Amino acid sequence: MADVSFDGLTVTLEEVQDNPAKYARELERAKKSPGYAVCRCKSGPGGTPLRLVIRRYGALFHLARWPEEGYLHDPATCPFHALPTNDQHEGEESFEAICQTPDGLNVRLDTSLSVRTVGVVIDRERREIAPNTVSRRSAPLLGFLQRIWIEARLHEWTGAARSWGTCNAQIVAALGVGKLNGKSMQDVLYVMRRYEPTEKAAIAAEFDAFLSRIKTSEGTSERGLLIAELNAVEPSKYGFVIKVRQTHHSFFASKAVIDQVTASFRSAWTLIGVPHARVVALLVLERTKDGNLRVIDIALQLCNSSFIPCDSSYEVAMANRLVAERRRFKKPMRLVPGDDTLPDFQLTDTATPTVIEVYGMHDNAQYLARKTQKQALYARAATPCVEWIPPADVRSVRLLVAAT
Numbered sequence: 001m002a003d004v005s006f007d008g009l010t011v012t013l014e015e016v017q018d019n020p021a022k023y024a025r026e027l028e029r030a031k032k033s034p035g036y037a038v039c040r041c042k043s044g045p046g047g048t049p050l051r052l053v054i055r056r057y058g059a060l061f062h063l064a065r066w067p068e069e070g071y072l073h074d075p076a077t078c079p080f081h082a083l084p085t086n087d088q089h090e091g092e093e094s095f096e097a098i099c100q101t102p103d104g105l106n107v108r109l110d111t112s113l114s115v116r117t118v119g120v121v122i123d124r125e126r127r128e129i130a131p132n133t134v135s136r137r138s139a140p141l142l143g144f145l146q147r148i149w150i151e152a153r154l155h156e157w158t159g160a161a162r163s164w165g166t167c168n169a170q171i172v173a174a175l176g177v178g179k180l181n182g183k184s185m186q187d188v189l190y191v192m193r194r195y196e197p198t199e200k201a202a203i204a205a206e207f208d209a210f211l212s213r214i215k216t217s218e219g220t221s222e223r224g225l226l227i228a229e230l231n232a233v234e235p236s237k238y239g240f241v242i243k244v245r246q247t248h249h250s251f252f253a254s255k256a257v258i259d260q261v262t263a264s265f266r267s268a269w270t271l272i273g274v275p276h277a278r279v280v281a282l283l284v285l286e287r288t289k290d291g292n293l294r295v296i297d298i299a300l301q302l303c304n305s306s307f308i309p310c311d312s313s314y315e316v317a318m319a320n321r322l323v324a325e326r327r328r329f330k331k332p333m334r335l336v337p338g339d340d341t342l343p344d345f346q347l348t349d350t351a352t353p354t355v356i357e358v359y360g361m362h363d364n365a366q367y368l369a370r371k372t373q374k375q376a377l378y379a380r381a382a383t384p385c386v387e388w389i390p391p392a393d394v395r396s397v398r399l400l401v402a403a404t
């Protein structure tokens, strides 16, 4: 991972991301003057420093990519690298559900964040759209969570250690001061902070401020979104209790919600609380009439022990092996539903990128057809491909040696 400089200091990006409170004062000073931090992964055109945006997030500061300069950063090692995109410019309107803007992501979710709870339920965020106009698309919860992972480059592994603190910093940087269903992203979405004993009070105050904005009053319910790592889901007298890591707060969920989660996210559900895997959740929270917080919808993303997204327990095992062996790789993630030809993993440290396929479901005809299709595709393109067919031991799979 790259080094970054601000206020006369040069430290690793990882150090700043894991200890945001420790560097708050220096980052605040650099935000005032010169108004940016510097990424040391490469130098910019003509040897100029590569600037990073310093963004305030509650009491803390986070580093983010400078608008339209992502392509200048080192693609192999720097999380601020990004290919030039069709960025949304001021005044332009996009019909995409999720788009990048210079300030961060602008998102339209298919979940309402303000709901009338009496009378006819009207989706207030959609009411003003006249018939026959082209309306903007909206993203489902899982699509949004996966897009966040891509924008934060958390689906790539470059070898630097990654804690929840790193994930928090990269997600917050990717979201920026964007918009979610027309509201301020920072008001309606909270990315759970890593628990730090020395910052206990500040973290609790920040989380409480977010939770206090979730309220039901005078016939309106204001909801909130939370991104956190799941710890446990336990049955209770009134349904279920959802526990997330880094906090003692827990949330209620009805049996109907949990039934839907177990059906939709089977692989992730079965690995909640298992030591070698992690399950990240995007929760939609609502305040009940008696003041409790309940989860009304959830999307789950199964990850390996380093927060690399995985589609199955076999993929978790493979990703954990690749991390342990210090390989560089990525988990290609589909942005378009139905795109089933993406490889399970791609090694990026071999001379030619090598595809890794984990063929786990022997008894599913559709899956077997796709496997044949993928094998033909790789053969035609002469793509180096490594296959693992469980239950063979994951350690028995022979990987190509890294070129760098």
Ligand SMILES: [Zn+2]
Residues within 6 Å of the ligand: 002, 039, 040, 041, 042, 050, 073, 074, 078, 079, 080, 081
């Ligand atoms: Zn960089």
